[in-house]
Amino acid sequence: MKIGELSKTSGCSIQTIRFYEKEGLLSDPERTEGNFRLYDVTALKQLEFVKHCRSLDISLIDIKRLIDLKNKPEESCSSVNALIAQQLALVKKRMKELKALKNELQQMASTCNSDNTIEGCGIIKSLDS
C-alpha cells in the first residue's frame, strides 16, 4: 500500500508517518519506480507499535530504545521493565502536580462571584498574591 492508505488504516497523518521514518522509528520503505513509498503489513505493525507507545506518552527516544530492545529477543527484559517503570513514575509525578493545580484553581474560582468588577475579583486578587 501507499502512504495514503497506511495513513487511513493506521490513523496517523501522512506527515507524521514521514516524520517517524526520518526519526528512525519506522524502517525505510520500498519505493515504486516513481519514488512513492510502498508499505506492507509489517510496516503497519511497526507503526501501530509506535502509536501504542505514543498513546502512553512515551517519548520518541524511548520508543526508539524499545524498538532496539525488541530486536534483541534473547536479552533480559529488565531494561524494558525499567523504562516502563520510569514512564509510570513520570505520569504519577505529573498527576500529583495537576492535582495541586486543580485544587488551587478550584479554590480561586470559588472566590469569584462572577457579577463583580475586575477590581474586586477574588481571582485576580489571588493571582496577585
Added chain:
Amino acid sequence: MKIGELSKTSGCSIQTIRFYEKEGLLSDPERTEGNFRLYDVTALKQLEFVKHCRSLDISLIDIKRLIDLKNKPEESCSSVNALIAQQLALVKKRMKELKALKNELQQMASTCNSDNTIEGCGIIKSLDS
C-alpha cells in the same frame, strides 16, 4: 535593580525575563545610559503575577489576556472567571488522560516478571497488541 537582581529575587532566569518582555507580558523597562534594563518593585510584581499564572499552567496568551483584563478594573470579571474555568477544565481533562495512562502502564508493568527474556516479556507483548 538590574536584570540579574530581578532574576535572583524572582527566581526567573534572565533569559526568561527577557523572553517575557519580548512577548509583551512585562512592560518595557527603563534603560541605563549603557542600555542595561532597570527594574523597580512594580516590575517585580508584574513578574510575580506571570509566575503565579504559569505555576497554574496558564498559557502565555491567556496570561496576556488576564493582564489586559487587569488593566480594565471597572469591567465585569466574568471573562476572568471564564478563563479560569477553562483552565480548570483543561487540567481535569489532562488528569483523566493521565489516570488512564497510569492504569495501562501499571497493568503492563504487572505482566513483566523482570527475569525474563525480551521475547517473552509481557510488556512488549502488550505494546505489540
Added chain:
DNA sequence: ACTTGACTCTATAGTTACTATAGGTTTTAC
C-alpha cells in the same frame, strides 16, 4: 590609566512532537 572579571546586550539556534505550507513530480480517471 589600564586591565580583569562580572555583568549585560542582541540575535540566533536548539528543544519536542508534530503540523502546515510551497513548489514540484507521478499516477489515475475521463
Added chain:
DNA sequence: GTAAAACCTATAGTAACTATAGAGTCAAGT
C-alpha cells in the same frame, strides 16, 4: 490528452522556554 488526486522533498511554524556566540558596559584593583 489533460485534469485531478496523490505523492515527493524541503522548509517553516507551534509553545515556552534554554543555551549559546559575539560584543558592549561597568566596577574594582593595580
